[in-house]
Amino acid sequence: MPGLPLLWRGSEGEVNKNNRMYLTYYGQSCFAVNIGGKKILFDPFITPNNLAKEIDVDAIEADYIFLSHGHSDHIADCVDIAKRTGAKVVAAFEVHTWLNNQGISNTHPMNTGGQWKFEFGTVKCVVAHHSSSLPDGTYGGNPMGFLFITNEDNFYYAGDTSLTLDMQLIPRWAKLNFCILPVGDNFTMGVSDAVIAADFVKCQVVVGVHYNTFELIEIDKEKAIQDFKAEGKTLLLPEIGQTIEL
Numbered sequence: 033m034p035g036l037p038l039l040w041r042g043s044e045g046e047v048n049k050n051n052r053m054y055l056t057y058y059g060q061s062c063f064a065v066n067i068g069g070k071k072i073l074f075d076p077f078i079t080p081n082n083l084a085k086e087i088d089v090d091a092i093e094a095d096y097i098f099l100s101h102g103h104s105d106h107i108a109d110c111v112d113i114a115k116r117t118g119a120k121v122v123a124a125f126e127v128h129t130w131l132n133n134q135g136i137s138n139t140h141p142m143n144t145g146g147q148w149k150f151e152f153g154t155v156k157c158v159v160a161h162h163s164s165s166l167p168d169g170t171y172g173g174n175p176m177g178f179l180f181i182t183n184e185d186n187f188y189y190a191g192d193t194s195l196t197l198d199m200q201l202i203p204r205w206a207k208l209n210f211c212i213l214p215v216g217d218n219f220t221m222g223v224s225d226a227v228i229a230a231d232f233v234k235c236q237v238v239v240g241v242h243y244n245t246f247e248l249i250e251i252d253k254e255k256a257i258q259d260f261k262a263e264g265k266t267l268l269l270p271e272i273g274q275t276i277e278l
Contacts, residue, residue, distance in 0.1 A: 064092070092113060099127055101174075121139045122139070157177070179202060213226045216243035
């Protein structure tokens with residue numbers, strides 16, 4: 033696809049070399065970042081996660097909540113947090129509809145391939161190869177990843193996904209400061225495929241998520257870090273509750 037243009041040019045599409053972004057990890061695939069003063073939370077699954085028992089979910093603030101798909105290990109705490117904080121929830125249309133039925137009206141529906149200019153920057157929904165159903169068993173629409181292009185940092189959150197050639201499109205749209213990839217295997221890609229994914233998206237700094245919560249996704253953390261290092265990349269595996277600088 034030679035010559036395919038960048039979707040965004042100018043300050044939003046450029047890698048930020050001055051300011052730093054901070055990411056707080058809450059376990060499984062839940063993390064938060066602050067962009068332009070807006071608190072953005074992803075895939076809140078905290079109270080059912082025994083590994084996150086020290087986290088006070090009622091102390092978590094959010095202006096936005098982004099949901100990659102409808103599985104319970106990604107949305108278990110969404111309704112309670114959204115009701116308490118009034119956060120706008122961004123999700124697939126089917127998840128948005130389900131949330132509306134739960135009494136959450138401040139939602140923004142999206143779908144794969146779409147993009148929207150929010151007050152903190154532009155977000156593009158990208159392909160994630162996985163499945164999606166809601167806690168009541170109903171269809172959850174397309175699973176998604178999110179590409180954030182902002183005046184602070186550009187980053188890609190893959191959501192739950194296998195390795196896919198679609199990831200090679202990401203560098204066409206934005207230069208990344210970092211990316212967030214699942215590394216637990218079994219239900220998503222594992223460490224070896226995540227190394228390839230980092231190559232596809234042309235990103236040297238990876239935050240690993242979706243690992244160790246359950247027996248089926250347990251990994252050797254030290255080996256994973258060394259596997260990335262052997263390919264000239266950095267894998268960050270923050271402790272639950274830890275805030276890291278990126």
